Amino acid sequence: MTLNRTIKLAARPVGLPKDSDWNLTEEEARDPGPDEVLVKVLYLSLDPAMRGWMADTPSYIPPVGIGETMRAIGVGRVVASNLADLAEGDHVSSLLGVQEYATVAGAALQKVDPSVAPLPVWLSTLGMPGMTAYFGLLDVGRPQEGETVVISGAAGAVGSLVGQIAKIKGARAVGIAGGPEKCSYVTDELGFDACIDYKAGSVADGLAQHCPDKIDVYFDNVGGDILDAALAKLARHARVVICGAISQYNNESGAMVGPANYMSLLVNHASMTGFVFSDYLDRLPEGAADMGKWFAAGEVKTREDVVPGLENFPATLLKLYSGENNGKLVLEVAPE
Amino acid sequence: MTLNRTIKLAARPVGLPKDSDWNLTEEEARDPGPDEVLVKVLYLSLDPAMRGWMADTPSYIPPVGIGETMRAIGVGRVVASNLADLAEGDHVSSLLGVQEYATVAGAALQKVDPSVAPLPVWLSTLGMPGMTAYFGLLDVGRPQEGETVVISGAAGAVGSLVGQIAKIKGARAVGIAGGPEKCSYVTDELGFDACIDYKAGSVADGLAQHCPDKIDVYFDNVGGDILDAALAKLARHARVVICGAISQYNNESGAMVGPANYMSLLVNHASMTGFVFSDYLDRLPEGAADMGKWFAAGEVKTREDVVPGLENFPATLLKLYSGENNGKLVLEVAPE
Numbered sequence: 001m002t003l004n005r006t007i008k009l010a011a012r013p014v015g016l017p018k019d020s021d022w023n024l025t026e027e028e029a030r031d032p033g034p035d036e037v038l039v040k041v042l043y044l045s046l047d048p049a050m051r052g053w054m055a056d057t058p059s060y061i062p063p064v065g066i067g068e069t070m071r072a073i074g075v076g077r078v079v080a081s082n083l084a085d086l087a088e089g090d091h092v093s094s095l096l097g098v099q100e101y102a103t104v105a106g107a108a109l110q111k112v113d114p115s116v117a118p119l120p121v122w123l124s125t126l127g128m129p130g131m132t133a134y135f136g137l138l139d140v141g142r143p144q145e146g147e148t149v150v151i152s153g154a155a156g157a158v159g160s161l162v163g164q165i166a167k168i169k170g171a172r173a174v175g176i177a178g179g180p181e182k183c184s185y186v187t188d189e190l191g192f193d194a195c196i197d198y199k200a201g202s203v204a205d206g207l208a209q210h211c212p213d214k215i216d217v218y219f220d221n222v223g224g225d226i227l228d229a230a231l232a233k234l235a236r237h238a239r240v241v242i243c244g245a246i247s248q249y250n251n252e253s254g255a256m257v258g259p260a261n262y263m264s265l266l267v268n269h270a271s272m273t274g275f276v277f278s279d280y281l282d283r284l285p286e287g288a289a290d291m292g293k294w295f296a297a298g299e300v301k302t303r304e305d306v307v308p309g310l311e312n313f314p315a316t317l318l319k320l321y322s323g324e325n326n327g328k329l330v331l332e333v334a335p336e
Numbered sequence: 337m338t339l340n341r342t343i344k345l346a347a348r349p350v351g352l353p354k355d356s357d358w359n360l361t362e363e364e365a366r367d368p369g370p371d372e373v374l375v376k377v378l379y380l381s382l383d384p385a386m387r388g389w390m391a392d393t394p395s396y397i398p399p400v401g402i403g404e405t406m407r408a409i410g411v412g413r414v415v416a417s418n419l420a421d422l423a424e425g426d427h428v429s430s431l432l433g434v435q436e437y438a439t440v441a442g443a444a445l446q447k448v449d450p451s452v453a454p455l456p457v458w459l460s461t462l463g464m465p466g467m468t469a470y471f472g473l474l475d476v477g478r479p480q481e482g483e484t485v486v487i488s489g490a491a492g493a494v495g496s497l498v499g500q501i502a503k504i505k506g507a508r509a510v511g512i513a514g515g516p517e518k519c520s521y522v523t524d525e526l527g528f529d530a531c532i533d534y535k536a537g538s539v540a541d542g543l544a545q546h547c548p549d550k551i552d553v554y555f556d557n558v559g560g561d562i563l564d565a566a567l568a569k570l571a572r573h574a575r576v577v578i579c580g581a582i583s584q585y586n587n588e589s590g591a592m593v594g595p596a597n598y599m600s601l602l603v604n605h606a607s608m609t610g611f612v613f614s615d616y617l618d619r620l621p622e623g624a625a626d627m628g629k630w631f632a633a634g635e636v637k638t639r640e641d642v643v644p645g646l647e648n649f650p651a652t653l654l655k656l657y658s659g660e661n662n663g664k665l666v667l668e669v670a671p672e
Contacts, residue, residue: 060603228594242602258564258594266578266610267396274602 002038002079004029006069006099007313013054015252016321021054022070022314029101032082037109039076039092039102042336043306045123046072046317046329047157048221049276051249060276070098070313073128074333075112075119086111093122098313100333117295119336120304124157124328125295126288128277132243133161134287135280138169140273141217141241145170148211150230153221154195155182157328158243161291162219163192164300171217174210176203176226178323185326190301203229217241223248224257231261234268242274250321303327308335338374338415340365342405342435343649349390351588352657357390358406358650365437368418373445375412375428375438378672379642381459382408382653382665383493384557385612387585396612406434406649409464410669411448411455422447429458434649436669453631455672456640460493460664461631462624464613468579469497470623471616474505476609477553477577481506484547486566489557490531491518493664494579497627498555499528500636507553510546512539512562514659521662526637539565553577559584560593567597570604578610586657639663644671 003026010023032038053071056063064071074096078086083106086092092109096102112122124130136158143149149166153159154175163173163186175186175195183195196206203226207215214235220227223245231240248256265272280287294300305327307316312331319325339362346359368374389407392399400407410432414422419442422428428445432438448458460466472494479485485502489495490511499509499522511522511531519531532542539562543551550571556563559581567576584592601608616623630636641663643652648667655661 058603242598244602245599256596256599258596258598260592260594262578262594262598262608263581263584263592263610265608266580266612267394269609269611269615271607271609272598272601273605273607274599275605276602279605 002029002101003027004099004101005310006097007310008069009054009064009066011066012056013051013250016250016318017051017054017314019314023067024311030103032080032103034082035106036082036103037078037086037092037106038080039094039096039104039109040079041074041076041096041100041102041333043076043120043123044072044074044096044098044313044331044333045127045129046313046320046331047128048244048246048249048320050317051321060278071095072098073123074102075122076102091119093127098310098331100310116292120306120328120330121295121302123330124304125161125291125300125302129157129328130161130291131280131284131287132277133158133165134291135277135283136241136243136275137162137165137217137219139280140275141219141239143169143171143217146172147216148172148174148213148235149217149219150174150176150207150211150215151192151219151221152176152226152230153244153246154186154192155327156221156325159219159221160186160190160303160327161300164190165294166217167191168294168299174207176206176222182326185303189303198226204232207233214238219243220245222246223259227259228261231259231264234264234270236268236270238268238270240265240270240272242272246321304330306330306332308332338365338437339363340435340437341646342433343646344405345390345400345402347402348392349387349586352586352654353387353390353650355650359403360647366439368416368439370418371442372418372439373414373422373428373442374416375430375432375440375445376415377410377412377432377436377438377669379412379456379459380408380410380432380434380649380667380669381464382649382656382667383464384580384582384585384656386653387657396614407431408434409459410438411458412438427455429463434646434667436646452628456642456664456666457631457638459666460640461497461627461636461638465493465664466497466627467616467620467623468613469494469501470627471613471619472577472579472611473498473501473553473555475616476611477555477575479505479507479553482508483552484508484510484549484571485553485555486510486512486543486547486551487528487555487557488512488562488566489580489582490522490528491663492557492661495555495557496522496526496639496663497636500526501630502553503527504630504635510543512542512558518662521639534562540568543569550574555579556581558582559595563595564597567595567600570600570606572604572606574604574606576601576606576608578608582657640666642666642668644668
């Protein structure tokens with residue numbers, strides 16, 4: 001018998017999730033059935049999208065039910081296997097959930113190789129954020145050489161990769177991030193051409209300064225005023241990529257504020273297109289091959305903000321929405 | 337000497353244009369110079385876009401200056417010509433302005449043939465609204481056979497044509513219009529599959545009823561709540577065509593309200609793309625050929641709401657924004 005601590009959704013949050021929206025319980029982990037494995041969870045990915053998974057509104061994926069273990073992508077180690085191609089000790093990635101042990105069907109698992117990259121990197125550059133950045137920028141945004149790509153949430157897990165991929169493809173990358181530390185990380189370490197500190201001044205002024213030829217691709221992770229500022233500076237035939245709207249997820253009214261400047265799309269014959277990672281499940285090998293190659297060559301850098309302790313999940317998640325995280329936010333459930 | 341009555345912009349309107357925003361003056365028409373013609377204005381097109389031309393905000397075309405003749409597309413008859421290929425008595429279309437006589441460069445003129453269609457039709461099906469409907473639907477919206485196309489402003493100059501073109505291309509057409517008369521015009525005379533009366537009930541309910549497979553193409557002329565209702569019902573890979581936002585043009589605050597439901601683009605991997613007529617100037621012959629063929633064959637029907645009298649321009653323009661017009665709104669400046 002394996003004791004499993006698990007964090008369940010106790011109530012649907014209004015605004016920011018509170019402690020009382022969660023329930024930490026202990027129960028026995030279910031033994032793996034045929035074609036299943038039991039995985040010891042090591043690292044969990046904490047993502048802005050989690051707020052949407054908690055809400056009972058129509059989306060691309062059903063909401064987490066009240067009383068269910070919170071959904072999370074993670075990496076872990078197989079501790080018992082009923083599958084021929086997975087052995088005890090193998091490392092895997094999947095929707096493991098916010099818990100210590102997960103019983104998962106083999107078909108839902110992706111094998112990961114810790115010799116290629118440390119396990120947390122399999123949750124960032126080589127995981128969902130990496131694939132989100134890759135397909136969102138290259139398939140939806142389609143930057144051409146010499147074009148200007150602007151990225152909000154530029155120091156975040158997805159945004160930091162979007163700018164680096166834009167540079168690899170010969171475009172200019174201008175980030176938007178909060179605070180001087182994040183901005184110098186974005187320019188000095190990640191190699192963006194510029195970064196606008198939205199906490200220090202007007203984003204519109206920053207865009208005017210750093211995008212003299214306006215914006216060809218705007219990759220939006222935040223929504224709200226920053227999206228409006230970018231819309232006001234679109235070049236003709238610009239592509240706006242809607243990846244997220246973290247500024248809007250915790251509005252207490254539950255109401256999103258839409259982009260007032262959307263008529264800039266009309267004036268500039270521009271488009272605004274949304275997507276989610278799972279739209280590209282059939283093309284993941286293509287993205288994984290490029291991202292793996294660039295990671296190995298040092299062409300994309302990555303930074304993980306690893307916080308230990310399953311019980312710290314509720315407080316750690318809030319760092320995403322306050323902008324306190326410093327790189328891809330990862331919860332360490334158990335050391336390697 | 338030819339006396340010319342002309343309506344000039346006296347002030348930039350706040351909210352709906354008022355009488356005091358206009359100035360009716362009399363002046364001498366300028367004689368045509370080399371390669372110019374003098375045109376007697378017969379019919380003028382009154383378009384929702386005019387409100388934008390009066391505003392001093394960045395757009396696809398400079399605003400009309402204070403003290404300048406109001407911009408308008410019209411058809412007229414050549415009364416004096418310094419061009420070899422245009423003779424007195426020929427009919428032409430161009431940006432003639434809200435006035436009785438226009439002195440225009442030959443390069444800016446399009447010859448029109450009154451034997452093909454009555455002159456007001458050259459301002460609707462065979463003019464800017466026709467080309468706007470044609471390229472907006474077919475190039476931006478790209479409906480496929482069997483798909484569902486929803487059109488707001490469905491009884492208007494552009495919307496009425498969009499639905500008919502959608503039907504010609506084998507798609508379902510569902511209109512949104514205000515009042516039972518407009519709705520029965522849309523279904524009974526124009527042949528749309530259904531029309532939702534936004535004044536009679538919930539647009540969301542109407543869309544749920546008439547779009548069981550959701551919306552593949554949404555052609556938006558109105559913005560505001562109706563755009564949000566349509567966004568909430570998008571099918572996967574839907575295309576939203578932004579053609580106008582007439583509900584928002586006269587907000588006294590000057591502030592547009594953006595579509596709060598824009599994250600439906602993300603959930604459905606959908607796009608929202610804007611355009612204006614002038615994006616397609618180089619492809620007008622293609623659109624004119626198809627629309628002319630369909631008009632001649634009776635496959636697209638047209639209705640013009642012709643109001644006589646140059647001096648009635650200010651009051652007549654307001655019919656567009658109150659929804660009182662009944663078909664393409666045309667001002668008759670002089671009878672044929």
